[in-house]
Amino acid sequence: MVESVKKFINKIGIPTFAVGALLVAILIAAAALGQSIPTLLTDILKRVGMNGVLVLAMLPAIKSGTGPNFALPVGIEGGLMAMIVCMQFDFSGWALMAASAVLAIVFCSILGFLYGKLMNAVKGAEMTIATYSGFAIVAFFNILWLAIPFSNRKMGWMLGSGLRETIQLKNYQASRIISDLLAVDIAGVTIPVGVILVLLVFCGVVNLFFRTKTGYAIYAGGGNPRFAEASGLNIDRNRVIANILSTVLAGLGIILYAQGYGYVQLYNGPLNMAFPAVAAVLVGGATASKVSIANVLIGTCLFQGLMTAAMPVANQIFTGTDLSDIMRIIVQNGVILYALTKVKNGGDR
Amino acid sequence: MNEGILEFVNVGKEYSGHAVLKNINMSVRPGEIHALIGENGAGKSTLMNILFGMPVIHSTGGFTGEVRIGGKNAGILTPHDAMENGIGMVHQEFMLIPGFTITENIKLNREITKPTLMSKVFGKRLESLEKDNMARDARKALDVMGMDIEEYVQVEGLPVGHLQFVEIAREIDKTGIKFLVFDEPTAVLTESETENLLDAIRKLAKQGIGIIFISHRLEEIIRVSDRVTILRDGEWVATENTKDITAKEIARLMVGRALSLDRVEGNRQISDEILLDVKGLRVMMPGEEVKDVSLSVRKGEIVGIGGLAGQGKLGIANGLMGLYPVDGTVTYKGEPLDVTRTDTTLKKGIAFLSEDRKGVGLLLDSPIDLNIAFSGMEVKGDFFRRVGPFKLSDRGAIRKHAEDMVKELDIRCTSVAQYTGALSGGNQQKVCIARALTLDPDLLLVSEPTRGIDIGAKKLILDLLKSLAEEKGMTIVMTSSELAELRSICDRIIIICEGRVAGELSPNDSDEVYGLMMSGVSKEEAMRAGGETNG
Incomplete structure (x- = not known):
């Protein structure tokens, strides 16, 4: 009995097990405190759909050996720029979604290429450099949001020039356009079938990509660079390709995120978005050098589940204080910290 | 003559059940140049690691037998113990700090210091250096080997041969050095540098330092050593007075037939292409x-x-x-x-x-x-x-x-x-x-x-x-x-x-x-x- 429990924990990895156990404990506490479990589950599913693709963006980067993509904001800014450009020209609804997706792929490919080149130049220090690349690009885009003369009134401030911090997608008929698609109610739980299908399609495409010749080459270059070199592969080129893919996924991921949230968040909005995504994939059992689609999906569910469920529980326990938001920060960063300490050893798989 | 002799007595070592050294007996007298030779994997490095109490030995279960100095078990468990016992090593890769002068490299961590006001309050680590005395010691060590290079020169940019000598000078400057191990010292040297080095080794031996000389160049061994010990596959094969043995005999003892992989002539189609x-x-x-x-x-x-x-x-x-x-x-x-x-x-x-x-x-x-x-x-x-x-x-x-x-x-x-x-x-x-x-x-x-x-x-x-x-x-x-x-x-x-x-x-x-x-x-x-x- 003890043996098989140990085996199970080894298989899924201690971080995954610990966070999973904590999530179950919090859900039980929520039920005990009389909270509506269906509402909680609805929220969790909603956020899984919003964040899934951002977490998926970690996969190509980890597989290529550059480690978790801490420079997620690079792709996010690309995606945001695509949305803003389309909104400037008054695209709305599905047209806005489609046009910004296409444009995001273009922008993010360019950004991803440059970022990939940077990663090749700083081999051995990828994670640190990536983190600060993410911070730097946010600052750079802050200037762009102010300096580029976007003129669409729906996006500007009341007075002066520059873009607003948060732009309502409701004005563009695009708020929750995918998240509400095909939503199904079962026993009080709303299942956002549309957005989950989109997430699964993305996972499928990435999975297929890693079954192509280039995909295997990226995987080998990340797993054992010297092996890849002896097989005549161009490791640097493959790392660039993987980082382009990761950046594009981040760009598309933020579009999915924004429509689910209902707002486009500019300026410092993307600043810290890499960490929850990195934490999610690590919680899912990935390491800095090994990852699978299952890690992405499990990690997103556990991490977002924890974030979503912990809040109302904390709110109820510490009523009338500001503690609940502080609790959120402690829990979120605690999980990130814990996951990062486990960068080297996830599950056995 | 047995005074201060270094002996390996029935020394053996296993790595996870695989014996890499078996019953080695060998002795080095003060003032003797003792050559150690064997193919790769014959056990030379393991034997030297034992002598120096390297962690790789003791973290894998230690060794059997004894290392004795002057007839007593030396009980060397750490590199520090080896140093205390007067055993030094000239490394194959130079361990020198490029930006330091020769003197500073030679005296590294053994600087001669004098107390200052600060050190009286905060302890010995803040004493100032006596540069003159340090330079004098360094000079003395360099002179032993007949090196006419200035001791205040920076190590960076010196030719490889000189680096080797600085490395040796550091070892002989250590007070009470009794045994010195040279591990393939001539591998990176030119012919004339090799000449100088061999001369220096002879001089050191004359001063009563026992020398273990590891090399694969038979001709050098014949020229410089007094005795030679041959290892093969972790076993002692022979110890001979060098003057009683020829290079070809050493070669034969060294190679031998390790395992019987019998040659079977095949029927291969070899074309002229x-x-x-x-x-x-x-x-x-x-x-x-x-x-x-x-x-x-x-x-x-x-x-x-x-x-x-x-x-x-x-x-x-x-x-x-x-x-x-x-x-x-x-x-x-x-x-x-x-x-x-x-x-x-x-x-x-x-x-x-x-x-x-x-x-x-x-x-x-x-x-x-x-x-x-x-x-x-x-x-x-x-x-x-x-x-x-x-x-x-x-x-x-x-x-x-x-x-x-x-x-x-x-x-x-x-x-x-x-x-x-x-x-x-x-x-x-x-x-x-x-x-x-x-x-x-x-x-x-x-x-x-x-x-x-x-x-x-x-x-x-x-x-x-x-x-x-x-x-x-x-x-x-x-x-x-x-x-x-x-x-x-x-x-x-x-x-x-x-x-x-x-x-x-x-x-x-x-x-x-x-x-x-x-x-x-x-x-x-x-x-x-x-x-x-x-x-």
Whole structure:
């Protein structure tokens, strides 16, 4: 009995097990405190759909050996720029979604290429450099949001020039356009079938990509660079390709995120978005050098589940204080910290 | 005379049940130059690690027997104990700080200090340096070796020979140094520098320091040492007075027949066609630099490349695959081959089994089937099928191919989905061979195919290579440190010494000739010396 429990924990990895156990404990506490479990589950599913693709963006980067993509904001800014450009020209609804997706792929490919080149130049220090690349690009885009003369009134401030911090997608008929698609109610739980299908399609495409010749080459270059070199592969080129893919996924991921949230968040909005995504994939059992689609999906569910469920529980326990938001920060960063300490050893798989 | 003698008494060492040293008895007298010689893996380094109490020994269960100094068990458990006992080592790689002067390097961490106001308050670490006294000590140490270089010069930019002397000066400056170990000290020196060094060693010995001199250059050993101890496969073979023994006898004792891999003459079809022709190959592989190698390989041959470690034999195959910076003219099948391009080299039908099986040869965290199919997939585009606009891996075909290979090469595994990291060395090597075979190569470069593989499996691997040559007409270039295995299957063996071809031998030449040639003696001389005993 003890043996098989140990085996199970080894298989899924201690971080995954610990966070999973904590999530179950919090859900039980929520039920005990009389909270509506269906509402909680609805929220969790909603956020899984919003964040899934951002977490998926970690996969190509980890597989290529550059480690978790801490420079997620690079792709996010690309995606945001695509949305803003389309909104400037008054695209709305599905047209806005489609046009910004296409444009995001273009922008993010360019950004991803440059970022990939940077990663090749700083081999051995990828994670640190990536983190600060993410911070730097946010600052750079802050200037762009102010300096580029976007003129669409729906996006500007009341007075002066520059873009607003948060732009309502409701004005563009695009708020929750995918998240509400095909939503199904079962026993009080709303299942956002549309957005989950989109997430699964993305996972499928990435999975297929890693079954192509280039995909295997990226995987080998990340797993054992010297092996890849002896097989005549161009490791640097493959790392660039993987980082382009990761950046594009981040760009598309933020579009999915924004429509689910209902707002486009500019300026410092993307600043810290890499960490929850990195934490999610690590919680899912990935390491800095090994990852699978299952890690992405499990990690997103556990991490977002924890974030979503912990809040109302904390709110109820510490009523009338500001503690609940502080609790959120402690829990979120605690999980990130814990996951990062486990960068080297996830599950056995 | 027994005063202060250093003795190894019945010293033995096992690494996880595998004995690397057995019952070594050896003694070094003060003032004696005692040479220690043996092939790679004979146990020289392990013995020295024991002498220095290196952690690698004590973290793996310690050793048996005793190291005695002046008849008493010295009880050396840490490098610090060794230092206390007056044992010093001149390292092969220089451990010097480039930005410091010679004096500062010599006195590093043993500076002469005088108290200051600060040190009286905050402790000894804040005392100031007595530069004059330090310089005087450094001068004295340099003078012992007849070095006329100024002690205040920065170490950075000094020629290699001088670095070696600074390193030695540091050891002899240590007060109470009684024994000094030189590990291949002449490997990186020019001829005149070597001369100086040997002189310095003699001078040190005259002052009563006992010297252990490790070298593979027989001629130096004969010239400088008083006694010589020969190790082979972790066992003591002989200790002789150097004046009573000749180079060729040492060579014979050193090489010997390690394991009985009997040579079975095969029936190979060797054509006159030159498959691979290499001219003026230079490879910058750290530790295995190839300086100038020319050789040609005929179709259907098994050519062996032998030599001691660090002489450049491993650099040849790695260079031909373009894994290190490489230069030279290579002709393959009559066409020029750009060896810097690994991908085209593979496409043209040259496959490589690396000496570093785990580091280069395998994806340890991946299943056997992917490891076997990988080169075929990436180099030839096999195992893919078209699905719409994409070409996706055909997992069924990959699995099927791996299962065939597992059967053909008798790879012992639970299934082809097992990770290669979990396999034994012999089976890992077979996976590497299977991957090379998937490319269907005409020329197979094999480096150290049996390194880290137990004896039973060694034979299997060698038989496998032989059958590839005989049944599939494959041409094989096999690089190995183990002469016995080269001699068991190769048609001819090229000996590499100091990055160059020392000569070519037949597998039936005597042990003496092999030993002498690996030590840098020319073929004519080696044959003459070896011929005398044979008849």
